[in-house]
Amino acid sequence: MSPNKKIRIGLRLQFAIGAVVFITFIVISFTSFFVATYREILEKKLEEKGVALTQTLSQNSQSEYFLWLKNGENLKGILRGVVGEEQGSGEYKEVHDLDVVYGAFFDEEKRPVAKRASRSFNLSPVRIAKYLDKERIQSQIIYQDNEKLMLISIPVTYLKEVSSDEELVFEDVMSREESSERTVIGYAVTVLSFQNINESLKTIKKYVAIFLSIIAGVSMIMISFMVGLALNPIKRLLIGIKHITKGNYGHRVHVTRDDELGDLAEAFNFMASVIEKSNRELEDYSRELENKVRQRTKEIEDMQLQLIQAGKLAAVGELSAGVAHELNNPIGGILGYSQFIVEKIRKNPEEVKKNIASIEKYLSLIARESQRCKRIIRNLLRFSRASKMEFEPTDINIVLKESVDIIASQLETKNIRFEMSFQKDLPLTQSNANQLQQVFTNILINAQKAIGDKADGSIRIKSFLRKSKEDEQHDCIEVFIQDNGCGIPKENLSKIFDPFFTTRKTGEGTGLGLSLSYGIVKDHGGDILVESRERQGSTFTIILPVIDIRT
Amino acid sequence: MRILIVDDEIIIRALLLDVLKSDGHEVDAVGNGYDALKLAKKNDYDIIFSDVHMPEMNGYELLTQIKSHHPQMAVVMMDSYPEELSERCMRDGAFHCVHKPFDISELRKVIKSIEDKKHSGDVS
Ligand SMILES: Nc1ncnc2c1ncn2[C@@H]1O[C@H](COP(=O)(O)OP(=O)(O)OP(=O)(O)O)[C@@H](O)[C@H]1O
Ligand SMILES: [Mg+2]
DSSP states (O other): OOSSOSOOOOHHHHHHHHHHHHHHHHHHHHHHHHHHHHHHHHHHHHHHHHHHHHHHHHHHHHHTHHHHHTTTHHHHHHHHHHSOOOTTTOSSTTTSOTTEEEEEEEETTSOEEEEEESSOOOOOHHHHHHHOOSSSOEEEEEEETTEEEEEEEEEEEEETGGGTTSOOOOHHHHHHHHTTOEEEEEEEEEEEESHHHHHHHHHHHHHHHHHHHHHHHHHHHHHHHHHHHHHHHHHHHHHHHHHHHTTOTTOOOOOOOSSHHHHHHHHHHHHHHHHHHHHHHHHHHHHHHHHHHHHHHHHHHHHHHHHHHHHHHHHHHHHHHHHHHHHHHHHHHHHHHHHHHHHHHHHOHHHHHHTHHHHHHHHHHHHHHHHHHHHHHHHHHHHHSOOOOOOEEEOHHHHHHHHHHHHHHHSSOTTEEEEEEOOTTOOOEEEOHHHHHHHHHHHHHHHHHHHTTOTTEEEEEEEEEEOOSSSSSOOEEEEEEEEOSSOOOHHHHTTTTSTTOOOSOTTTOOSOHHHHHHHHHHHTTOEEEEEEETTTEEEEEEEEEOOOOOO | OEEEEEOSOHHHHHHHHHHHHHTTOEEEEESSHHHHHHHHHHSOOSEEEEESOOSSSOHHHHHHHHHHHOTTSEEEEEESOHHHHHHHHHHTTOSEEEESSOOHHHHHHHHHHHHHHHHTTOOO
16 A cells, blocks of 8 residues: 555554453463462362371371381381382382372481382481471471472371280380370371472463463454454545545445444545535636637637737838838839930930930830839738738748838838848748738838937848757747847836837837737747847847748 | 939939930939038029938928028929928928929929029029
8 A cells, every 4th residue: 555665564453463462461360360279279189188198197107006116117018008119110100199209207206217209309307307396287398409399297196095905115105195195106207299280280271371372363363353344444435535536536435334434434425525516616617717718819819810900001001101202213213214205206206216225224214113113012012911821931031131122112211221141041931921021021110210310220130040959849040130229128128019019109100010020920930039228229039940841 | 404403212313314404404413412402502503303201311401401591592392292292391492392203294394483483583
């Protein structure tokens, strides 16, 4: 789920681990309590058994008092019935209680009389003697090599009446019997091992451990199953959230639970429906907006077209005076010379024949001036022709030249020097020559007006091919039109391309020239830049991408 | 008659030179107002034909200069804007206005009327 490599401990695992730790803790404390209690009971039992055994020893020995006199040989027989054989002899091994590891008789003076051990038992009689008590049954925990053992001693007593017909050896004892007193004649001692208890407790512990593992395992499985069940709706919610994130707002989660998770799912579904609704509204809104934008764009385009027309008219109006002046001069020449020739022929045909060279001169002047009229009219027509957006391979240099011609011939530009440097072999580019001519003439007219009556006016016109650095980009033709006129104040620089922005007197400028030019250049995929300094002049740069000639 | 032609258009200058010379007048032609004033100072012209649209000094300026320094010279203005021209030229003391393009007979008429006036002693 998460992209980082850190190991994730899911809720399910967290719950399972928690449960196992908890159960283990409970079971361990219960087990230790149980084992402790059980050990206590077992030890009590062992003690009781030890005491009973020792009592048996004591009674057996006491009924055979004489045995004591035989220096313990016979007492050994009694011990044999209680204490198992030493390792290796194996005679009674099975029949005897394995808890008893040692049995012995001590005499009155606490000296060992007879002893028997079921296994290596190296507790010295002197040490055992310390635990013997004449008055009562002693039960004592002792340690041999760190092994816990239980020592039980019982005083062996002799009753006078019981042995009245027996021969008495000890005077003192006899006298005591007469007073019906019990006399201590020795001690019966057994030592029991806890080994068996430990063993059985070990078994119990083993079983408890197995039981515990089973419980833990089962509970882990059960808990993870239950947590899984509880997590299921959460997983579905997670999937739902992913759907919503991806934009699939119609997604709903199906959780039919009557608890907090059910509430959560319901809340989620509600949220999703709210998002879906608002998203739909948003989509509707943006579609509406798009439509509006499209409509507006069309309106603006229409307006642009109208502007182009209006701008053209303005430029035509601007030029018409100059055009009239300019056309009238050659026509005046043509008219005058033709009248003059006709006059001469009528008056004196002979002289005309003689002086035919002058007539030829007049006629060639007429022809030249007619050509001039033709050129002016052609330019004018191109300029005012209803512009279809027809692009054809165009030599920008030619368009520039013609624009300059129009300006130079039709406006008062006698004080202005035109410096032209056109890059040779400019590639042809797809464009609309009429429109580009409008652009150039508009900018040239502005330059001419910026120079006004100023002496030393100059307009530099330069064309230049800028090769593109990357292959994908078009090469660009850059046209610079630089004047040394009045310049444009900084605050106006950003406005000059706005339609109807003009600083001219009313009636003298429509403010459409540059906005129209801008639109045209944009239509050609190009751009117009302007640089200007007040009182020093302006430079307009027209950038036109070279678009390959269509096949 | 002594005539000065002022026009920045070569073709007009050439035409007027050719026509008027063949009519027997003494004709000079210049391309701008300064040269015209220089010549007017030197020579006593009877008529000055001047274009209105010229660089540096236009026809109106030339007209006022001529009228103030050489009021005896008849100035005939030539231009393509009929209304504007007539109004202003007459106010500023021009003898007549010729609208381009003109017939050469019209020029001759103007010259004739100036000649007539000159003989009767009334110029301007
Ligand atoms: N070369 C220039 N030097 C100084 N100012 C300029 C130059 N070109 C344009 N401007 C300024 O930009 C303004 C807008 O120019 P634009 O060509 O759009 O309109 P216009 O020339 O005023 O009117 P129209 O071109 O319609 O006759 C001009 O009024 C002028 O103030
Ligand atoms: Mg303009």
